[in-house]
Amino acid sequence: MKSCEQEGKIDAYLLGRLSQAESDAFEDHYFNCPACFQKTYARNELVDVIKYKGALIFAPEEEARRTVVETPKVSAWDRIMAFLTPRPWVAVAAAAAVLLVVIVGVVPRSNPSAPVFSAIEDATVRGASIETIDPAGAQAQAPAAFTWKAAAGASEYGVSLFKGSELVWSGTARDVRIALPESVVKGFEAGAAYAWQVKAYSAQGTMLSASARVEFTLAR
C-alpha cells in the first residue's frame, strides 16, 4: 500500500490530540485517501481494545509501575504524613537500633569495612533474592550494562537505576543482562553514588524475587 504524508496524523487523530480544525481536515483527507483510511481503521481497532481492556491487558505493567516508577512521585506532604503515621514496624526498627548499638560497641573497629548493601523491603519480605554480578563498589568508568544470576522461573527482569535514592532509569530484560541506553551511560556523574536493583517476574507478571539494592560509585 502506497504511503501518504498524512499517515503521521493517524495516532494523533485517534488519541484526540488534533484541534477541531486539524481533525476535520484529517477526516476530509481519509475520505479521499483509501490508504490512510485503511490504516486509520486498523489502528482504531487496536486503540479501542487497549483503551477499553487495557487495565486487564497491562495489569503486570501497572503493577511494575506501582512498585518501581510511581514511588518517587509521592508528594512532600504525603511523605511527611507517612512519616508521622505510626506503623507496626517502628517497634521492630527501634529494637533493631538498640541491637545495632550493642553490636557496634562490641565488634572491634579495626575490621575492614564491608561493602555497603541496603536490603530493601522486597528482598527481606519475599525471602528469595537475586544475586547481582556487576557493577558493585568503586567503578573506574561508567558501566554500560548490568548483569545478574538467573532466578528460577523468571520470564522477565525489571532493572532500576537509582542516583542516591532517586529512580533515574528503569528497563526490562528477558536475559540476565541489560545494556544501558547511551543517554544513561553518558549521564553518569563522577564521584556520585548510584545503586541498582533487579526484580524477577514470572510469565504472568508476578514478582518472584528481587536483589538487594547494590551501590556503586564512579571514580572522579
Added chain:
Amino acid sequence: MNIDLDRMVAEFKPVVGFKVKKALGGGNPDWEDVTNEILLQVIEKVRSGEFRGESSIGTFIYTVTGRRIVDYIRQKTRILKGAPDAGILPDPQEEVEREERAKRLGEAVRGLKPRFRDVLYLYFYKEKTREEVARELGITPAKVSERVNYAQKLLKKSLEP
C-alpha cells in the same frame, strides 16, 4: 456527471460508517441506519446534479456525512428533552462478534514480547507522546513508531484464521 454509483457506495460505505460510528459512539446501533441514509442522500444528490464536481467526491460525501451527523444529534437532543428515550440497545449478534474479536486482540497484545507490549502500554494506554515513550525506554522516537507498527503487524497476523 458520470459516476458509477454502485462502485461509489461500495468504496465509501466503510468510510462513512467509520466516521458515523466515531461520532455516535460504537455502541449506538443507529450508526448503520444513519450511514445508509447518508449514502442514499449522496446518490440522490449525484443523480439530481447537485454534485457538480467542484470538489472531489470524497470531500462531497464527507460534507453530507457531517451535516447528517449534526442533524441526528440535534434530533436526539430534542427527543431527550421531550420524553425519556426508550434506550438504545446494541445488536446482540454484532456485540458478541465485536466482543469476541476484541477479546482475541487483547490476548494477542498480552502475548507480545515485552519490548512491543511496553511501547503499546506507554503510547496508547498511558497516552504518552512518542518522545516521552522514547525517553522512558531509552530508544529513539523513530524506533517507537517502528515498534508500534511492527506490533500491529504481529497482532494482525495472530488474528488471521
